Amino acid sequence: MAVAMTSFLLGSVTVMSSFAGRDLQMTNAEITWMNAASSLSSGALLLFFGSIADLFGRKSMFISSMFLFAIFNLAAGFAKSGLTLDILNGILGIWSASAVPPAQGMLGVIYEKPSKRKNKVFGCFSAGNPLGFVFGSIFSGLATQLFNWRASFWLLAIVYLAVTIVAGFTVPTDGTVKAPLNEETVKRLDLPGTAMTIVGIGMFCAALSLGGDAPDGWKTPYVLVLLILGIVLIIAFVFWEIHYPYAMIDMRIWKDRDFSLLLTILSCGFLGFPVLSFWLALYFQTALGYSSLNTGVHMLPMAVVGLLANLVAALILHKVSNKLLMGIGALAYLFSFILAAVQRYGDSYWAFSFPALCLCVIGADFQFNVANMYVISSMPPSRQSIAGSLFQTLTRLCTAVGYGIATAIFNAVETDPATSGYYANNPVEPYAAAFWFSAGSAALGILFVPWLKIGTQGHKGDKGRLVESRASEIRQFHEGEVEKGGEKDG
Secondary structure: OOOHHHHHHHHHHHHHHHHHHHHHOOOHHHHHHHHHHHHHHHHHHHHHHHHHHHHHOOHHHHHHHHHHHHHHHHHHOOOOOHHHHHHHHHHHHHHHHHHHHHHHHHHHHHOOOOOHHHHHHHHHHHOHHHHHHHHHHHHHHHHHHHOOOHHHHHHHHHHHHHHHHHHHHHOOOOOOOOOOOOHHHHHHOOHHHHHHHHHHHHHHHHHHHHOOOOOOHHHOHHHHHHHHHHHHHHHHHHHHHHHOOOOOOOHHHHHOHHHHHHHHHHHHHHHHHHHHHHHHHHHHHHOOOOOHHHHHHHOHHHHHHHHHHHHHHHHHOOOOOHHHHHHHHHHHHHHHHHHHHHOOOOOOOOOOHHHHHHHHHHHHHHHHHHHHHHHHOOOOHHHHHHHHHHHHHHHHHHHHHHHHHHHHHHHHHHHOOOOOOOOOOOOOHHHHHHHHHHHHHHHHHHHHHHHOOOOOOOOOOOOOHHHHHHHHHHHHHHHHHHHOOOOOOO
């Protein structure tokens, strides 16, 4: 339920976004930011909360995060303007960010060594994504149909209040050593790095989504200022993490070839994955006139296939080359986005949208499971929350950036539609433009797959990347000593 928080919210907002937008007279950018705000805030703060969880303990942080998530869902249901709703969704992203690191950290400590059982455990954990989306979309669809869009947030509040109570009695005590609150631990929180992440990515994504609605478009001064400052702060964050002695991310980890390639491939897919689910649902509601419940039902294949994909991945990670699974995921993404992009108004749902929804979750879940297991196995027990945070941060920031770019493309095409050609006078054109962006991003990810060298994970004798890298360092040390004629130092 912790990892499902973001997808629960995403599923809810996806099926009722047009209804809230109509009721509160929201612009395209404001409607998009209902989802983008939560992805941005959670992505920007995950590493920070991962540090807090590793330093000060996980159970209390885990339970309090879900309680606050319930409270602010209650508040979101009373929003009177689009801006207020966007801000509250951003705050909901904060609480989802503070719940995932302690949850994943506790599992990482309990299942420290790679194994078939660990694959299954994290497969179940990852299943929170499709489960959250399906229950979020179906429950939200029912609540909106029976009452109104506000009831969707109130229902989420009730669900997570109940989960908080259950968690208080069932979550195991965190046995890791807690750090005292002093100057040293404050330095380890890397507050300057956190600030640069939040402000930099926030400005960058805001510029992308606001550019289309600004008075002078992309030439509007505040859009240019936000874009330039955002890029500068993101670059500054990278340099800061390289030189700061208490950096949230040890930048040396990127020297691991497979680690860097896995996260690059995953990022290319996740730039397009949320774009497909959000804009396809918006197309169902606005162009085809579907109700919120009908929209949720049409999005249901994502959840069903997502559960099956997680199950298959958990059972075969230790048997099948993970390079092959990443390649299958990348191709599934590409075919999914192309199918969504080539459909036109009036085309069959079963010929285009249905297979697109099925394929995109195969891509997401295969790549999610492979990369997640690799990242978790690359960090020691004391850094398991940071390990989970690094992975979750990347996917959510890609989601926020993807929304920003797709919104800019959508607005540009909607303002100047084609008068001839394949999409001439067709209401699907701006949606298709967003899907073509997703396809281009997925195609870029495919190019990196051949360079992977990763095999299976969790097989018998697999000790994890951390142990293997330490053994490699020792071998290299011994070889150097022998070449110099020195003695081997045990």
